[in-house]
Amino acid sequence: MKAVGHPELLRSLPSIDVLGRNPELQSLYIIYGRGAVIDAARATLSQLRQEITSGLLDEDKLNLALSALSSAIESRVRQSQTYSLCGVINATGVILHTNLGRAPLSETAIDHIAEIAAQYSNLEFELATGLRGKRDAHIDGLFRQLLKDELAGKSEEAASTIVVNNNAAAVLLALNTLAEGGEVIVSRGELVEIGGSFRIPEVMSKSGAILREVGTTNRTRVRDYESAINERTRLLLRVHRSNFEITGFTEEPSTADLVALAHGHQIPLVEDLGGGALFDLRSIGIAGEPTVLDSLRAGVDVVTYSGDKLLGGPQAGIISGSASLVSSMRANSLFRALRVDKLTYAALEATLLAYVRGNRESVPALRMMDLTREQIGARAEKLARRLASAKLHAEVIDGESLIGGGAAPSSTLPTRLVALTCSDLSADELSARLRRESPPIVARVEEGRVLLDLRTVPPAQDSTVADSLLRIAA
Numbered sequence: 321m322k323a324v325g326h327p328e329l330l331r332s333l334p335s336i337d338v339l340g341r342n343p344e345l346q347s348l349y350i351i352y353g354r355g356a357v358i359d360a361a362r363a364t365l366s367q368l369r370q371e372i373t374s375g376l377l378d379e380d381k382l383n384l385a386l387s388a389l390s391s392a393i394e395s396r397v398r399q400s401q402t403y404s405l406c407g408v409i410n411a412t413g414v415i416l417h418t419n420l421g422r423a424p425l426s427e428t429a430i431d432h433i434a435e436i437a438a439q440y441s442n443l444e445f446e447l448a449t450g451l452r453g454k455r456d457a458h459i460d461g462l463f464r465q466l467l468k469d470e471l472a473g474k475s476e477e478a479a480s481t482i483v484v485n486n487n488a489a490a491v492l493l494a495l496n497t498l499a500e501g502g503e504v505i506v507s508r509g510e511l512v513e514i515g516g517s518f519r520i521p522e523v524m525s526k527s528g529a530i531l532r533e534v535g536t537t538n539r540t541r542v543r544d545y546e547s548a549i550n551e552r553t554r555l556l557l558r559v560h561r562s563n564f565e566i567t568g569f570t571e572e573p574s575t576a577d578l579v580a581l582a583h584g585h586q587i588p589l590v591e592d593l594g595g596g597a598l599f600d601l602r603s604i605g606i607a608g609e610p611t612v613l614d615s616l617r618a619g620v621d622v623v624t625y626s627g628d629k630l631l632g633g634p635q636a637g638i639i640s641g642s643a644s645l646v647s648s649m650r651a652n653s654l655f656r657a658l659r660v661d662k663l664t665y666a667a668l669e670a671t672l673l674a675y676v677r678g679n680r681e682s683v684p685a686l687r688m689m690d691l692t693r694e695q696i697g698a699r700a701e702k703l704a705r706r707l708a709s710a711k712l713h714a715e716v717i718d719g720e721s722l723i724g725g726g727a728a729p730s731s732t733l734p735t736r737l738v739a740l741t742c743s744d745l746s747a748d749e750l751s752a753r754l755r756r757e758s759p760p761i762v763a764r765v766e767e768g769r770v771l772l773d774l775r776t777v778p779p780a781q782d783s784t785v786a787d788s789l790l791r792i793a794a
């Protein structure tokens with residue numbers, strides 16, 4: 321066989337024009353779009369050219385590559401069009417994992433989103449009158465039912481609620497509406513930073529309010545707030561310490577004391593709750609976390625909280641409280657810029673209905689919180705048994721799950737973990753391989769072992785996790 325030089329091989333590559341008229345490629349245009357197919361064809365040709373000039377392809381290999389050219393182009397264009405956002409299996413045991421999308425939605429919420437997304441809806445339309453309606457009408461009634469204060473017999477004046485894009489937006493809107501140009505008093509022990517650059521002093525300055533810090537990091541007294549109140553003071557702000565704790569020599573006023581102080585000076589008390597539980601966390605063994613109703617009952621005028629933390633719904637910022645203050649926030653033009661779309665209302669409405677019906681089981685985050693150590697242990701044992709292979713060592717051990725999302729930072733739920741080692745791979749390598757699976761699996765690595773917490777894995781996916789691990793170990 322006569323040796324063929326690089327220039328000749330290069331000449332045997334088809335031009336883009338010729339390729340573009342190839343019926344096989346043209347049939348891809350309908351699926352992927354002409355531009356994307358041509359781009360993939362160019363990239364594939366340029367790779368072949370490179371392989372020829374670097375001597376990787378002789379005539380035979382090139383002919384083989386050319387006969388598979390269309391399928392190489394198709395796989396390249398398909399690759400370039402896969403979704404970037406994809407579902408993952410969260411085996412970390414952190415229920416409201418901020419990096420993994422916080423709360424998964426209930427099936428009813430997803431069905432309701434699909435129904436509202438696919439057609440026109442009464443988003444801002446009153447069917448009874450045919451007049452223009454308000455979008456928050458769809459959730460206000462549900463919040464009223466959930467937040468009515470039966471203890472104080474104040475059900476007629478139950479809190480009003482509006483919804484914005486996230487809790488950061490809720491805090492911004494509350495401060496801008498109630499305190500722009502004036503002073504807001506906050507304890508130095510509550511000047512928090514929440515992941516992803518939400519910092520109280522910065523939100524305060526964006527809102528146009530002036531921060532008046534009082535007290536010290538570990539101790540702030542009612543007196544500290546009191547002596548800072550002056551004619552420019554517009555409100556007292558309390559911020560939940562969502563992601564840290566101060567222990568030891570500490571002191572802070574009770575909510576009741578701050579309410580009394582604020583109301584004595586005719587200024588409102590606003591509380592950024594962060595998590596925003598609509599249920600008592602003592603039901604899952606966690607003490608000391610205020611619920612939304614606890615704060616309102618104690619007399620806090622306005623509370624802000626996230627929709628996708630303890631509530632277990634869609635990303636949203638929720639503002640509940642005094643009807644007049646909430647309606648002034650609704651009237652602020654900033655509200656228009658921070659409002660949420662119909663899909664968020666649909667998901668929130670369905671999630672709130674589950675609460676009204678007392679159906680915790682249907683809200684995934686609540687269902688995961690309610691799982692017992694024994695229930696998780698039984699699944700972990702089953703998974704460990706399936707993994708018994710020469711290369712994988714799986715052991716079931718005691719551990720702790722986290723609620724995450726800034727709820728009770730140091731409170732944990734008892735769980736059972738599958739602890740894995742693999743004779744061929746380090747723990748870091750094994751967890752990296754798990755992340756490359758489809759769907760990707762995210763696990764914890766501790767002390768040279770990969771730890772899987774099935775609390776946050778839907779039971780139907782236990783076998784997907786097992787299959788992935790067996791494939792990696794094979």
Ligand SMILES: *Cc1c(COP(=O)(O)O)cnc(C)c1O
Pocket residue numbers: 486487488489514518559560561562592593594595625626627636637725726
């Ligand atoms: C989480 C949190 C926020 C930010 O809420 P997003 O919904 O993420 O915008 C603000 N304040 C506190 C106290 C929080 O815990």
